[in-house]
Amino acid sequence: MKYFALVWAGLFRKKARTLLTLASLFIAFMLFGLLQAVNHAFESGVSISGAGRLITNGRYSIIDNLPISHVQRIRSLQSVASVTHASWFGGTYQDPANFFAKFPVEPEQYLAMYPELSLSEAQKQAFIDNRTATIVSRSLAERFNWKIGDRIPIVADIWPGKNGNTWEFELVGIYDIAKDSNYADALLFRYDYFDENRVFGQGLVGWIITRLSDPNKSAEVAAAIDQMFLNSNNETKTATEQDFLLSFAKQVGNIGLIVTGILGAVFFTILLVTGNTMSQTVRERIPELAVLKTIGFTNHGILGLILSESVLMTLIGGGLGLLTAMLVVPGAADALRSLLPGMFLTYSSVLYGMLLALFLGVFVGAIPAIKAMRLNIVDALGEK
Amino acid sequence: MNQPIATLTDVKKSYRNGRHKVDVLSDLNLEVKQGEFLALMGPSGSGKSTLLNLLGGMDKPTAGAVEVAGKRIDKMNQTQLAGWRANHIGVVFQFYNLLPVLSAQKNVELPLLLHKMSAAERRKRAATVLEIVDLTDRAGHRPAELSGGQQQRVAIARALVTDPMLLICDEPTGDLDRSTADEIMGLLETLNREYGKTIIMVTHDPKAAEHATHILYLDKGRLSTEAAA
Ligand SMILES: Nc1ncnc2c1ncn2[C@@H]1O[C@H](COP(=O)(O)OP(=O)(O)OP(=O)(O)O)[C@@H](O)[C@H]1O
Numbered sequence A: 001m002k003y004f005a006l007v008w009a010g011l012f013r014k015k016a017r018t019l020l021t022l023a024s025l026f027i028a029f030m031l032f033g034l035l036q037a038v039n040h041a042f043e044s045g046v047s048i049s050g051a052g053r054l055i056t057n058g059r060y061s062i063i064d065n066l067p068i069s070h071v072q073r074i075r076s077l078q079s080v081a082s083v084t085h086a087s088w089f090g091g092t093y094q095d096p097a098n099f100f101a102k103f104p105v106e107p108e109q110y111l112a113m114y115p116e117l118s119l120s121e122a123q124k125q126a127f128i129d130n131r132t133a134t135i136v137s138r139s140l141a142e143r144f145n146w147k148i149g150d151r152i153p154i155v156a157d158i159w160p161g162k163n164g165n166t167w168e169f170e171l172v173g174i175y176d177i178a179k180d181s182n183y184a185d186a187l188l189f190r191y192d193y194f195d196e197n198r199v200f201g202q203g204l205v206g207w208i209i210t211r212l213s214d215p216n217k218s219a220e221v222a223a224a225i226d227q228m229f230l231n232s233n234n235e236t237k238t239a240t241e242q243d244f245l246l247s248f249a250k251q252v253g254n255i256g257l258i259v260t261g262i263l264g265a266v267f268f269t270i271l272l273v274t275g276n277t278m279s280q281t282v283r284e285r286i287p288e289l290a291v292l293k294t295i296g297f298t299n300h301g302i303l304g305l306i307l308s309e310s311v312l313m314t315l316i317g318g319g320l321g322l323l324t325a326m327l328v329v330p331g332a333a334d335a336l337r338s339l340l341p342g343m344f345l346t347y348s349s350v351l352y353g354m355l356l357a358l359f360l361g362v363f364v365g366a367i368p369a370i371k372a373m374r375l376n377i378v379d380a381l382g383e384k
Numbered sequence B: 001m002n003q004p005i006a007t008l009t010d011v012k013k014s015y016r017n018g019r020h021k022v023d024v025l026s027d028l029n030l031e032v033k034q035g036e037f038l039a040l041m042g043p044s045g046s047g048k049s050t051l052l053n054l055l056g057g058m059d060k061p062t063a064g065a066v067e068v069a070g071k072r073i074d075k076m077n078q079t080q081l082a083g084w085r086a087n088h089i090g091v092v093f094q095f096y097n098l099l100p101v102l103s104a105q106k107n108v109e110l111p112l113l114l115h116k117m118s119a120a121e122r123r124k125r126a127a128t129v130l131e132i133v134d135l136t137d138r139a140g141h142r143p144a145e146l147s148g149g150q151q152q153r154v155a156i157a158r159a160l161v162t163d164p165m166l167l168i169c170d171e172p173t174g175d176l177d178r179s180t181a182d183e184i185m186g187l188l189e190t191l192n193r194e195y196g197k198t199i200i201m202v203t204h205d206p207k208a209a210e211h212a213t214h215i216l217y218l219d220k221g222r223l224s225t226e227a228a229a
């Protein structure tokens, strides 16, 4: 620890250069953190709580509706723990720019299906008890400044109601979404009210969600569901939630490859920048290093000094970058929730980033440090 | 008082420059006694710095024995030599060679980092030697904020702080004007007389050499008490 002041002073020997190097490290590692979070949104697909759910849509298009009787029939299959459904309501709140999902659902069954959504028992009971009740995610409530008891009017575009185009719901609950979940913000209301009050389409649902008692059986059960409705008027296509999301992600491109490519380019640049800084700092300091040796610093002591400087530099720059990513990601995740749900920076990603910074420090410091270690006092003093 | 502190016996030092071998020192013998202030003079390239580097354990002879305070330092490896230097030698260079990023105080504390002692103890010792070289009021200044003479005094304080038995100075006044040089020589003389430090100094300046107790001349690899004509 007593050498810290010496290492620190050496690091900031040329302030501007070190600050610039730190800035590039900072940006590189912040980018690393952000891209890890984006990657998480795509790769994790299903959160832990979402594992083992199947999504059943119409075979030819996800906008084809299915008869509600399918729900009962799927329930009868082996390895199926529970089944519920949801529908796409569409509709507009005040302005078409206010885009968010609105699903009519079966309150109890739906909340049981999605344990990553949490709200108080009292609010949940209010949702079950009131026909025109609705619950919304916390970020939606904050976005539109909704309070419990507010009446929220939604103008229908697909589903006109018996009393006109405007559906009015009473806000009875605000739910939180588990951090690592990719569940997108939605306004949830009751399917029974929806079904009774709509002008047409009674008895239809948008898609069916099935929870398995054994997540390993997903392929078999998905096949069994589609088999059951084959050659009926309403054939189905069933996939795991993960596959469903991945197929969506593939339309965007191979995210993993893009992320790796960007990071590769960034780290190659960083390698050059930090490597250059370290070799320059040693070259400029040859007489000083010779003096340290004259005073009695051993060759290994000098090696350690230069390596410490290098590692300190990458850890500071990398650490600040990762820290900033940690601070920025939750906000970005909220802002992008309806677009890219599930952005999350895991601790293991941060740890991985810190290890990367450590490794980078050792890697770029090694050659200059070895050069400094091998300096011969007499020759080095002569270079004045 | 008259114990030999450093002895060179049949010392030979040669450098190889490509295919040419240059013998800088050959069969050189020298004895420096405790408490001496030895000035070493001679033409440029005669090997004065080379000799000093051998005595200070910064370089090793090609042949012969270098014994300092009863230790054969020519037989030590690099790590042993580093430790030995830390404990027994103080070095002052022509160009001060202070670390530009550290204050005078921190520069003086530097050698103490290699010794087991508390930060408070380091601070106290550095303050004491800064007082000896009369720089207490500049302790917080960086080298760039000090004059050449002041920087050299910081360098002398740094060489003294571990209380070494041998002080080695290579042209300590070579970069200073006359009056500043006299000041520095006065300081070295005080260190020799009042603090009993053994000093070996290389200089080109006859007036500087007058402060020493002995003068030796090195020319063509030989030592003598007389300057060559
Ligand atoms: N590393 C080296 N490689 C080859 N030759 C060297 C080396 N170091 C010194 N020499 C040669 O050894 C000789 C003595 O050098 P040294 O530096 O000891 O002289 P000096 O008496 O201190 O000279 P000056 O008064 O100019 O400082 C010179 O001829 C020099 O060229």
Ligand SMILES: [Mg+2]
Residues within 6 Å of the ligand: B048, B049, B050, B170
């Ligand atoms: Mg010389």
